């Protein structure tokens with residue numbers, strides 16, 4: 662049911678393999694990636710693989726950026742689909758998707774879309790869930806940019822702070838959800854952005870968030886035409 666709603670809402674994005682992001686978000690994301698590139702190498706980590714993984718990798722290739730993306734996913738079927746898109750785009754050397762399989766939250770017993778669960782009820786518990794959250798710390802590198810766009814976002818934001826290189830930036834998608842906000846406070850440079858709508862007449866307005874431990878340019882990066 663949840664997946665059906667997600668798939669319906671994102672029908673245009675899925676048709677064109679576009680990230681599930683607004684136009685403004687995509688523009689900010691691109692501007693941020695380019696601003697972080699030092700002319701040598703750009704390391705990116707993504708919690709939650711998807712169309713964004715392939716779309717931004719193609720963008721960076723077109724811009725002549727040397728980069729590598731590590732993405733992690735928990736859903737085997739989705740992981741297979743993303744891998745397929747990566748192969749078709751010839752991005753096997755630039756993009757690695759890691760699988761740590763565990764049940765999506767919407768399949769867990771007691772999950773109810775209508776009611777916010779009590780704090781801790783669906784907290785990560787299995788080793789695969791913990792490995793998923795810890796993934797960027799196990800890859801022996803620091804990241805210039807980390808996108809948090811899938812499971813256990815509060816925990817992922819905590820880990821991301823430890824995995825960033827100096828001046829690195831973290832982006833939180835769906836930042837309108839207030840239950841993620843407690844961990845954004847760990848980042849001294851922090852900016853929420855109204856990112857607009859997916860479609861004309863969409864009721865809900867989306868928000869994104871950029872944060873950094875040391876990079877004071879976060880605010881400027883959110884000014885896009």
Ligand SMILES: C[S@@+](CC[C@H](N)C(=O)[O-])C[C@H]1O[C@@H](n2cnc3c(N)ncnc32)[C@H](O)[C@@H]1O
Nearest residue numbers: 680681709710711712713734735736739810811
């Ligand atoms: C909403 S997606 C976003 C991923 C990516 N950052 C993007 O913008 O394309 C986040 C997670 O939802 C899950 N997901 C999304 N669509 C799915 C589908 N059709 N089947 C199974 N899982 C799905 C995947 O596990 C994925 O990691």
